[in-house]
Amino acid sequence: MTIDDRPAGTVWTFAEEDYRYGVGPLRIRLNRVLAGSPLQHDGDLWFEVEGIEVTDQGHVIGPRRATIRASRLPTIRRA
Structure with missing residues (x-):
């Protein structure tokens, strides 16, 4: 699946409680x-x-590679 409706290079920020495993917010360009x-x-x-x-x-x-709560992910579409 690919990320939809955002320009290439968009950085998403996820709170510590919305991804596993890490400390502090996760900033990631989703591929x-x-x-x-x-x-x-x-x-x-x-x-x-x-x-x-x-x-x-x-x-x-x-x-x-991270595991993120589905409700916090952007809209996705199948490639």
Whole structure:
């Protein structure tokens, strides 16, 4: 699946409670949502995503895979 309706390079910020695992907010340029294997945790649906993690100043940290609460993800469409 791919991210829809946002310009390439949009950085998404997820609060610590909305992704697993890490400390503090996660800033990431989403490339893909791996929708084939959603997870159930604490009564919520979660998806793994792939992207590029960036600092709050926009500097690239590197590739990142994370699990994010589905209700916090942007609209997605099948590629």
